[in-house]
Amino acid sequence: MLVHVDPDRCCGAGQCVLAAPEVFDQREDDGTVLLLDANPPAALVREVADAVAACPGGAIRLEEDPPR
């Protein structure tokens, strides 16, 4: 699972941090998204999907693992 964030679309509402704190944080200065883990373990897929759905700015995108 690969996670992409677009800080330009982030409105700093912090929903991703509530949904998946292992994967997302907020920058100290302006509260925008800070990706802690761009390739989180599969066990967190529900939390990350939740963060994608909860993001009010549509700033998070989830890409499935590329085929090997």
Next chain:
Amino acid sequence: MATAVPTTHPAPRGTCPFAPPPAYQQARQDEPVSRVALWDGSPSWLVTRHQDARDLLADPRLSADATRPGFPFLSAAARHIGAGKASFIRMDDPEHHRLRRMLTGDFTIRRTAALRPAIQQVADDLFTTMTTGRTGADLVAEFALPLPSLVICLLLGVPYRDHEFFQRCSRTLLRRDSPIEQVVTAQQELTDYLDALTDRKRTEPDDAILSRLVARGELTTEEIGAMGRLLLIAGHETTANMTALSVLALLQHPDQLAHLRAHPEATPAAVEELLRWLSIVQSGVTRVAVEDIEIGGVLIRAGEGVICQLNTANRDEDRYPDGDALDLTRDTRRHLAFGFGVHQCLGQPLARLELEIALDTVLRRLPGLRLAVPFEEIRFRHEMTVYGIDSLPVTW
């Protein structure tokens, strides 16, 4: 189908004062994107379903800018305020984004969590004053309202001693039926007050938000004043009303109250359900289309007004089975109590923390809490943009 369509906004509530207007609940089933007539007879679209409201609030083809033609004003007061100096909630990106970002650092999850001891202290002090040597009090006047007011004053750098003044102004501005001359006066007084306070921060800075906005050197006094006005009003009216209505709702649902008393660790989840079930921004969220939008089989044309009705969306059975039931154990994800899209409530981490602390403090320290008057005597604020109650007489 036509019989079920609501024709006005606002519409009256039914027998349950906690439930959204029955006409809107019906509209959600029969005609989820429907036409309503506003107070001045002008038309608007009313969006009552969860998915539609969510999609539209995130859609950049809808504008939050109240100066655009066709913007739906829900009262004469709202129209007057809309014509004045806007804060960023009445702007679109990129300007909205630029201004909001000056504040997002102050309301991160981490920054807010660090306020917990300070907020708990405020709650404990108010609580002690309210309860010492007494067996009853008005929970609104002595706890639910002063708690968030004190906290937002602290964060903004506004002297709390002025609370009667700014609480009166914000009540006038949030009333749908305020006489227009009162709205004009309240808006002007609050603007003058915050402009003067902002100017004072230039010579007597502190480390609170207004001072730091001044220190950035990017904003005029007028712009900072508009931000201050937004934060001050949004920062206390909403949480105060949520706190009071939450306590009342729990007292009216003894099974849910018992659950929460038995599981205090579930307070954050309870707060989410109360946010969903009460959805106190009863006015809904107003927008105007800047391009044609097709939704729910309806074509909303550019220049037409849209009201996203949060309280019916949050009880949509498609998203929340048995949505009219208060169930503190349910899955509340995606509720729209704080809105959605890039304008979603900036202060929501603070609101959640204040509500959690307020509920926990009241329930933990008052095991015998009950209403001091019959439920029927509680007056609900139907005339306010933000729903609430005037007073909550309780005993313990």
